[in-house]
Amino acid sequence: MSTVIIIGAGIAGLSAAYRLIENGCTDIVVLEKSDVIGGLSSSFTYNGLIFDLGPHQIHTEDQRVIGFLHEILKDDLIIAQKKASHWFLGKYLNYPLGIGEILFGLPLKVSLGCFLDFCKQTFINIFVKKENDSFESWVISHFGKKMYDIYFGPYTQKVWGKPPAQLAAICAQERIAVQNLFDVLMGAVTTKMLKFRNHYHLPHSPYQKVFYYPKYGIGQLAKLMADYVTRKGGKIVLQAEVVKIVNDASGFSVYSQTGECFNGQRVISTMPIHELQEMLVNNSNLQEKNPKGKLEFRSVIFMFLEINRPAVTDNHWIYFPDRECIFQRTSEFKNFSPVMCPEDRTGVCIEIPCDYKDNLWDMSNDELYEEVIEQAGKENYLKREWVDNYHVVRERYAYPTYDLSYAENLAKIRDYIDSFNGLYSIGRQGAFKYINIDEVMMMGFEAAQKIGRCS
Numbered sequence: 001m002s003t004v005i006i007i008g009a010g011i012a013g014l015s016a017a018y019r020l021i022e023n024g025c026t027d028i029v030v031l032e033k034s035d036v037i038g039g040l041s042s043s044f045t046y047n048g049l050i051f052d053l054g055p056h057q058i059h060t061e062d063q064r065v066i067g068f069l070h071e072i073l074k075d076d077l078i079i080a081q082k083k084a085s086h087w088f089l090g091k092y093l094n095y096p097l098g099i100g101e102i103l104f105g106l107p108l109k110v111s112l113g114c115f116l117d118f119c120k121q122t123f124i125n126i127f128v129k130k131e132n133d134s135f136e137s138w139v140i141s142h143f144g145k146k147m148y149d150i151y152f153g154p155y156t157q158k159v160w161g162k163p164p165a166q167l168a169a170i171c172a173q174e175r176i177a178v179q180n181l182f183d184v185l186m187g188a189v190t191t192k193m194l195k196f197r198n199h200y201h202l203p204h205s206p207y208q209k210v211f212y213y214p215k216y217g218i219g220q221l222a223k224l225m226a227d228y229v230t231r232k233g234g235k236i237v238l239q240a241e242v243v244k245i246v247n248d249a250s251g252f253s254v255y256s257q258t259g260e261c262f263n264g265q266r267v268i269s270t271m272p273i274h275e276l277q278e279m280l281v282n283n284s285n286l287q288e289k290n291p292k293g294k295l296e297f298r299s300v301i302f303m304f305l306e307i308n309r310p311a312v313t314d315n316h317w318i319y320f321p322d323r324e325c326i327f328q329r330t331s332e333f334k335n336f337s338p339v340m341c342p343e344d345r346t347g348v349c350i351e352i353p354c355d356y357k358d359n360l361w362d363m364s365n366d367e368l369y370e371e372v373i374e375q376a377g378k379e380n381y382l383k384r385e386w387v388d389n390y391h392v393v394r395e396r397y398a399y400p401t402y403d404l405s406y407a408e409n410l411a412k413i414r415d416y417i418d419s420f421n422g423l424y425s426i427g428r429q430g431a432f433k434y435i436n437i438d439e440v441m442m443m444g445f446e447a448a449q450k451i452g453r454c455s
């Protein structure tokens with residue numbers, strides 16, 4: 001039997017490990033650079049409150065994923081009724097916007113302006129066939145300029161840190177579940193209607209009313225998978241950051257930051273794909289040129305607040321699209337599962353989008369906290385005296401950024417990595433895809449399937 005080395009103990013890496021073991025391949029080593037299991041799907045406990053890295057709802061219609069969730073979580077699998085809002089034009093409105101909010105929640109001038117602009121754009125689209133080459137042009141051609149100016153434009157600029165004209169159209173196509181203002185109105189009438197529209201990517205649809213969630217936080221999923229892997233003889237090494245990978249005729253030698261070497265015939269990597277490319281050394285083909293393409297990731301600072309009252313709101317999460325506010329979203333975990341916090345307290349996560357080592361990233365935790373508290377007060381979200389304590393986690397690789405040249409750059413890196421026999425680069429960072437738990441899980445299962453019984 002030959003060894004399989006898995007880099008990263010996030011959902012993708014653990015799914016691969018889990019399925020390999022189920023298939024009878026127990027000679028597995030999972031190397032994880034951090035000291036926690038789960039990657040982006042980790043949970044953290046502070047003073048009796050459980051926090052996730054932002055809201056994690058599992059939406060899927062894939063029976064293989066649903067079956068697996070039942071198998072691993074058993075009675076701890078919750079099916080939650082979604083409740084989300086956004087702070088828009090100075091008030092809290094349901095997310096997604098329903099017909100009621102559009103007609104009665106927004107100022108008449110705004111709703112009318114958006115509607116007329118949408119009609120005008122729809123008319124233009126009939127006569128002018130234009131290729132949508134960016135996020136901006138896609139949104140304007142589907143929703144009209146006014147909606148873009150007041151909602152999509154500012155929010156997108158805040159989340160991605162660059163003008164939407166510099167983002168690929170696919171970013172809008174994949175992440176905006178409804179295709180135009182007409183669908184917003186229809187979606188408010190019935191979600192079932194959307195199901196008949198097979199061009200919708202329903203798993204991301206804000207019109208999904210329910211989602212799956214583990215009773216003790218999203219990290220419970222990774223923890224149970226890791227328990228299974230180690231119980232069945234697989235090895236998971238924490239604080240083992242892979243820094244170099246050498247490939248020759250006998251297979252792969254994977255080195256951690258301590259200099260320890262792990263040998264294996266197959267490697268499944270879930271680290272960021274450009275980092276994998278940089279640390280690969282191919283001894284049997286030294287003249288092979290290692291092409292360098294530029295890929296960007298957006299970072300997030302997560303601020304966890306311990307709140308000394310039973311609830312802040314009854315929402316799972318709330319979006320804050322306005323540019324003045326440094327955070328993009330808040331989430332409250334007690335609303336996902338009541339056991340996440342004691343009855344008299346609650347926990348909130350604030351997400352601050354930024355770039356690695358920019359001004360926000362480098363700001364001290366105390367300065368960030370002051371900004372957050374001041375703005376949370378202004379937006380009528382919470383009061384300073386409700387907060388007992390706060391904690392900060394910085395995540396460099398949160399979102400792969402689909403800029404205008406990412407597809408070309410990714411293809412070059414992918415070609416290089418695919419030239420290594422027995423090497424699989426999967427997961428959100430490993431595939432450089434803006435994907436969710438259900439999809440990275442399937443990637444892990446499929447990589448394990450390709451390897452088979454590792455003989």
Ligand SMILES: Cc1cc2nc3c(=O)[nH]c(=O)nc-3n(C[C@H](O)[C@H](O)[C@H](O)COP(=O)(O)OP(=O)(O)OC[C@H]3O[C@@H](n4cnc5c(N)ncnc54)[C@H](O)[C@@H]3O)c2cc1C
Nearest residue numbers: 008010011012033039040054056057242271427428436437
């Ligand atoms: C704010 C936010 C909200 C989200 N909400 C949802 C949601 O609602 N629903 C949903 O389904 N999904 C959601 N997601 C996406 C979901 O978290 C990810 O798709 C999933 O967790 C990715 O798993 P992964 O294993 O591919 O990658 P990761 O979780 O990034 O795991 C990769 C692992 O590799 C490790 N690693 C990296 N480099 C090295 C190295 N050199 N050596 C060793 N180890 C290394 C990392 O430490 C990490 O543990 C959200 C993501 C974010 C950021």
